[in-house]
Every structure is written in structure tokens, then in C-alpha cells.
Amino acid sequence: MKFILHVNGTPRQIDVASNTPLLWVLRDELRLTGTKFGCGVAQCGACTVHLDGEPARSCAIPVKAVKQRNVETIEGVSGSVAEAVQNSWQELQVPQCGYCQSGQIMTAIALLREIPRPTDSDIDSAMTGNACRCATYVRIRKAIHDASSSIEGK
Amino acid sequence: MTRLRAKFRPSRRQFLQGSAAAGAGLLIGFNLSCSSDSPGQGPDSPGEEFSPNAFVRIAPDGTVTVYSKHIEFGQGTYTGLATILAEELDADWDMVRVDAAPSDATRYRNLYFPEVPGIGPIQSTGGSTAMANSWQQLREAGATARAMLLAAAAQEWGVSASALVAERGVVSHGGSGQSATYGQLAGLAAAMELPKEVELKDPKDFALIGTQVPRVDVRAKSNGTAQYTMDVYLPDMLTAVIARPPRFGGKVASVNKAAALRVPGVVDVVEIPAGVAVVAEGFWPARTARRALSIEWDDSGAETRGTADLLASYRQLAGQPGELARQEGDAETAIAAADRVVEAEFVLPFLAHAPMEPLDCVIRVDNGECEVWAGSQAPTVDHWAVAQVLDLPMDKVKINTLLAGGSFGRRATFDADVATEAASIAKAMASERPIKLIWTRQDDIRGGKYRPMYLHRIRAGLDSDGNIVGWQHRIVGQSITAGGILDPGGPDTTTAEGAATLAYAIPNLTVDVHTVPVGIPVLWWRSVGHSHNAFVVEAFFDELAAAAGKDPLQLRRSLLAGHPRLLAVLDLAAEKSNWNSPLPQGKARGIAVHESFGSYVAQVAEVSLGAGNAPVVERVVCAVDCGIAINPDNIRAQMEGGIGYGLGAALHNQLDVDGGRVVQSNFHDYWPLRIHEMPQIEVHIVQSAQAPTGVGEPGLPPIAPAVTNAYRQLTGQPIRRLPLLPNGADAVNPSEVKQ
DSSP: OEEEEEETTEEEEEEOOTTOBHHHIIIIITOOTTSOOSOSSSSSOTTEEEETTEEEEGGGSBGGGTTTOEEEOTTTOOSHHHHHHHHHHHHTTOOSSOTTHHHHHHHHHHHHHHOSSOOHHHHHHHHTTSOOTTOOHHHHHHHHHHHHHHHHHO | OOEEEOOOOTHHHHHHSSOGGGGTTOOTTOOBOSOSSOOOOGGGSSSOOEEEETTEEEOTTOOEEEEESSOOSSSOHHHHHHHHHHHHHTOOGGGEEEEEOOSOHHHHOOTTSOOBTTTBSOOOOOTTOHHHHHHHHHHHHHHHHHHHHHHHHHHHHTSOGGGEEEETTEEEETTTTEEEEHHHHHHHHHTSOOOSOOEEEOGGGOSSTTSOOOOTTTTTTTTTOOOBGGGOOOTTOEEEEEEOOSSTTOEEEEEEOHHHHHSTTEEEEEEETTEEEEEESSHHHHHHHHHHOEEEEEOTTSOOOOHHHHHHHHHHHTTSOOEEEEEESOHHHHHHTOSEEEEEEEEEOBBOOOOSSOOEEEEEEETTEEEEEEOOSOHHHHHHHHHHHHTOOGGGEEEEEOBOSOOTTTTOOSSOHHHHHHHHHHHHHTOSSOEEEEOOHHHHHHSOOBBOOEEEEEEEEEOTTSOEEEEEEEEEEOOSSTTSTTOOOSSOHHHHTTTTTOOSOOSSEEEEEEEOOOSSOBOOOTTTTHHHHHHHHHHHHHHHHHHHTOOHHHHHHHTOTTOHHHHHHHHHHHHHTTTTSOOOTTEEEEEEEEEETTEEEEEEEEEEEOGGGOEEEEEEEEEEEOSSOSOHHHHHHHHHHHHHHHHHHHHHOOBOEETTEEOOOSTTTSOOOOGGGOOEEEEEEOOOOSOOOOOTTTTSTTHHHHHHHHHHHHHSOOOOBSOSSGGGOSSOOHHHHOO
């Protein structure tokens, strides 16, 4: 089936089976490889993208359900919050293997856009769906606080 | 600057050979650097480059490319190795980038690993050896390059090399005021003779080692551009998934491909030794068609027992003496004469590695040549295996090593399982189209190569003063190496390591092992034998301390006089955790200390009780001695990671097998540690002048016993079975944890 998706601000036409998960459209059709395959069942968060700004697990969303919503991936995410999060990720040397980090960063950006000064408990609630087998969680927590402070400081 | 004369080891000639070929044929675009500007254009720059050995190349624009013989899967190897070389080279860190070395064991073997019969030396990452086996090699490689750059400048300026200073990629001559960058000197340096000997820096002059050098891969891993095998897309590439037998050792009896072949996008369905491969235009059609396959399996050679059956047979074996791994004095007699005897049985489960990037491999076979893209811990084993499957000479197979999204041992196999599957599909397809093989998470969790399940029986005797007079430890489980190409013979070290090496001074001691043949494939899992032995030894030790009425820290200290580095980390962790200060009601501390892979780690866990009496690990204080701290921040990161990975397993993970079928299948029932369970972690690094050792694994072994020792303080309940909260259970079941 043919679909038009709005990805990172651009309309993209694709022709795939209607139950194809958004993840595999992004990767196999559009070559946006920053969004990762981790579990396929919305349990790890490696595939997190934004749908109209809300974090969503792209491995569990069939392409036909995306409709007119704007899809934002790690390649397209921008703005002061995104910049602050990505800078803090580097400043605090968060990633180890790095494979889950696009998803972590996308969830963290959505959190800070909604709650600019999150508590540890806010961070736990928002980030608990994003698994990291390297267990970089200590630094993820610090980086979110750090990004929050840097945005407020501006 | 003081420089010490290096003693060359026999390996020197080998690693300085074949210099100019080092960079040839590498993929452009996968290299990593921490600089925000892409440093230089490398091979495309005008002028001549300088490749004095297999580990470094300096381009005319000054870019320093370090070739890493070890894979980067999160442990910080790329940065650490480049730091060692750049230190002796006096390079400008902003100009340093790192590429994966090609697959070539003659230049890039792991100097700590033995030769494999039939294959020879291997290029491999494992056993936390990357820094340790590369330390001298890369210091010499960097110092050699530096000496040649200085010689080039000396010749060009007509001055003595000893009058020159090298700093941050620039050579300068104080007398004449002349200076030149390494890039400017590259062409001249390439014409210099290889020095017969070089001098290495006095560690007090280190400018990069021991400092906060930023990781080379963090920028690419914070913006989605880091390239993993999963991200390789070649023109015309197909995607394959494999239906594997539901029981280990099963085979395909018959397959009906018709429905799978009707799925739009499916190109072919082929039988390979591992199962039935579906090859399609992308992942989704491949995975959809796999579900449409109808396969009859032949289980006549399959393992049909389950974990309950195995446990019963292990328990029986534990009643009989095994193969002796260590004996001191006469433990039997000492325990028989003891004032009190403490006995316990411990059970540890099968564990999957479950790295975030599922297993994968890209292969292209075209016109008698093959190219592979993979994140393998043993590229030369893959190289050999692919050549065997395709019946190609080794020089017609090229292996490209990419970043791996975690591994924890899973990508270090004897049989190159994933690359062999990919090559088998390519062979069966006989198509020139590239193929990406993807394992799903279910394939990964159910795919075997687990940390083995173990049953331990341990007993010890105390005299009337509470001294430990005898210790008997018996371990029953599968060997990781027995019968394979890496079997060293003798009592199985992968079963006994960390138990047979018990550091405590106990006069009468036996450790023996039963190695059981089971048809469930097993493999090294982060810290290998230490992953279960440190738990059993350190948890049981605390039970003994309690029985003797002694402080667990003081009892450990009294028996570690012969192990000053263990004692030092133990004391440091105790001091930094304020071991002797009281905690609020409802909180307790547990301590554990363990040496693995030449590094020494002690941890103190502060634990409280949550709902359902579940342990809540609030804080962990960790002390580590890994010799010279090449990158202190990365050491902290690896301690944090080892603690988190070990804690996740101790709290949640077990694989059950029922009638030969693995029960768990994905992260919903093989529960990864999540952020709300991650404790605060404080890492203290012992200052050391010893040669560096590894940090990828040694942070893991102490965490489980540190936590369970604290838990026992709180509840009186000794923990003798892991995990505490199997696969997401929200309460501790006392009958489950104590056998």
C-alpha cells in the first residue's frame, strides 16, 4: 500500500504492507538508521521517535496508524531542548555501546519539553521504558538534570 | 622530559611489520573522533602519509588514525587504546581518530590469548584484556612514530633530534625557532629508518593517560550517526531471518515453504544447517514470512531435558567428589573436627547476554570474493569460518569490524555462529545481492549460548574461636570450553575461576568441579566463572562471619594479609562507605571483594526493603585497583555498568527450559534492569604504578553478594539462589531464594 508520512518535516511516499511497523519504514525504506531495533514489542525503547512531539515506540506502531502525525527521529530532532540534551549526553559521557541512546535521548527531550525541571522520580517515570543493557542510567539521570539546568540558565 | 628505555618483547618485530598496508582497504566513513570538526580527509589529502607500523597512520593534514585491534562494544576500548598510543606519540587529541583494524591475526593478535589449533593466533576481544595486552605494544608503536617524526625534523633542519621538543602534534626547535606539525613532517618521516629502540615516557610525564580524555565515539552515539552492523545498507541488499529448531540440537525434518513464498517481498526460503532462512526485500516481509513457514522438526538428537531435570541431576552429582581444582591441607578432617559446621547449597540460573543490538551480520559474496560487516569479538575466527563455508581462500574474504551494540561475551564464539549462518545463506542463495541477517530479540533470548546454570555445595568448619578451619566447595555445571577448540584440559577453569582462586587464608581447603554434558549451548557471560563464584564465595563467607559472630569486614581483613591489593580495595570501600557508622533503621550495608582478570574490586551496597520485601539498592560504593588508570572516567563508567548489569541479573534474570524449550522470549519476561532500580554509585580508584588491567568485567562479580549480604542483615534471610525477583516478580519468595 502507498502511504505518505511526514517525517522530520518532509512528506515521504512509501509503498509497504499496511501492518509494517513505523520502525521498519524509517530504517528499511527511508534509511533513517538512528532509530534502533531492540525488541520489536515496545519493551526496550530503542526505537523511540516523536509522534506530534509525544514519545512513541515505533516498533509497535503499524504504518497505517501514523496517519497525518508528524514523525520526528533522532536525525531530525532540533531546538534548544534537543541541543541541551545532546550536549549534556556528551558532556557527561553517557553512552557506552550507544545502541539504545537515540531512544534514550528522544524520551529525555520529550520529558524536558513537558517538565523543564524534573525530579528524580519524574525521570524514573519517563525513562523506565528505555532499557540500557550497559546500565548507563546513573549518567542518564545526571545528563537530564544537567540539560535542565543549562536550558534554565539561558 | 624523562624517557625510560624500553625492553622489547619478542612480539615487537611482528607488530612493526607490514606497516604500509595497515590502512589499505579500510572502509572510509566509519572512523570516530571526539572532535566536532571532522579532522582531515585522511587518504584523500595531498602529500605522503606516514604509516610506521600497523597501529597508526599520520596523514599530511595532521590527522592521526589509530587502528584498534579490539572491538568497541561500549567498554571504551577505542578511546583507551588511542590514548596509550597518542600519549607516547605526543599527539594532539583533537586530531586523533580511531578505525577498526582489519581482520589479520599476524598483526593484530591478542597477545594474551593462546593459539587455536587449526586456526593459529586469533584477533579477539575478551577476558578484559584489551588494555593489558596492548599496553606495551601501543606505547612502543606511538614512541616509534614519534622518534621518526623527530628524526625527520632533525634531518630537515640540520639539528640534533635531542634538541627537539614534541608537543600536541608539533615538533619545535628552541634554538632556531623552527616548528612543524606532524602532518607537515609525515612525508619526510616515512623515509626515516625504523629506530632499533625507542624510549618510553616516565609515567610522571603522562599528559593524556590518567586525564579526562573524552571518548571518541560519544558524539556519534549522541546524534544517531554511529554505525552498527544493523545500520549497514548496501545497494540491492536483502534481509534474512532464520527459523531455528525450538529445541537445541533439533533438525529440520520437512518444511512447507509455499505460504512463506507468497508473502510479498519474499525472495527465497532456503535450508541451511542452522534451520530455515527466509530472505526478503526487508525485515518486515522476512519476519512475516517466517511466521508463515510450516516446519516439522526432528528432535531425535535434541536436548529434551528442562532446568528442573538438570537441577535434580546436578544435586545428585554434588553428593560425589568431583575433579579437584584446588587442594590445601585436609578439609574433610578439619571440618569433621570443627566446633561448628555451616553448609549451604547455592543455585544460579542460565542467563542470556541480551545485548541491545540483536545479533546480526551483513555479507556479500560476488565473483569468488566475500565481504562481511559484523561486530564480532573474534574477527579472525569469523574470517576463517566464512572462508570454510564458502570454500574460499582467506585472502578472498574481507571482514569489516563495526561498533557493536553491546555484547557481554555473546559475540565471542568458537563457531562464529552468526557469520556462519550468514555465509550459509549466501551460499544457498548463490546470489550476488548482499544479505543482512538479523536475529530478533526472541531469537536472541531463545538462541542459547547462555551463562551456564550452576549448583554449588559448600561447607566450612569453625573452631571454638570462630576461625574458619576448613572449606569444601563443589561446583556442578557445564563447561564453556570443554571438548571445544579452546579446551585447555584439566579441571574446568571456566567453572572454577574465582572459587579455586579463593584468596582467604584458610588452612584446609578443597574446590572440586563436576563438568556435566548438556545439550544447551553455553558461553562466557560478562566475568565468566567469576559471575557465579564470587556470589557463592562472598555470600557464604558472610554466613560464616554471622555464625562466628564476627564483623564481615574484619573477618575478611584478617584473612587477606597475603593479598595487599585486595585488602587495599576492601579498606578503601569500607572507608568511603563509612562502614562503621550506623545506618537509619531499615537500611543495611553488605560488602564483597573479588579479584578477576587481574583487577581488584570491592563494593559496599546500601539496601533497604521495598514492597513485598523486595530489596531496594540505594547506593553502591565501589573501590577498584586496575593498575595505572588510563582513563579514570571510563573506569568509573565500567564500574557503573558492571554493577548495573550484575544487579539486573541478580534481581531479575533466569532462563527456564521446559522439555528442551526455553520458556522466556523477550524483555517482558527476561527483565532488564531499569533506571528506577539503578542505585547511586560512587567509584574510587586506587592510585597505582602497576601495568593496567581490565575494567569491562571486574566491576560485576562483587555486586550480587554485596546486595544479598545487606539483604540478609535486614531480613535474617540468607540468599542462596538467584535471582531474587525472577523476571519481574514484585516480591521475594523466601522458599525460592533459600534452598
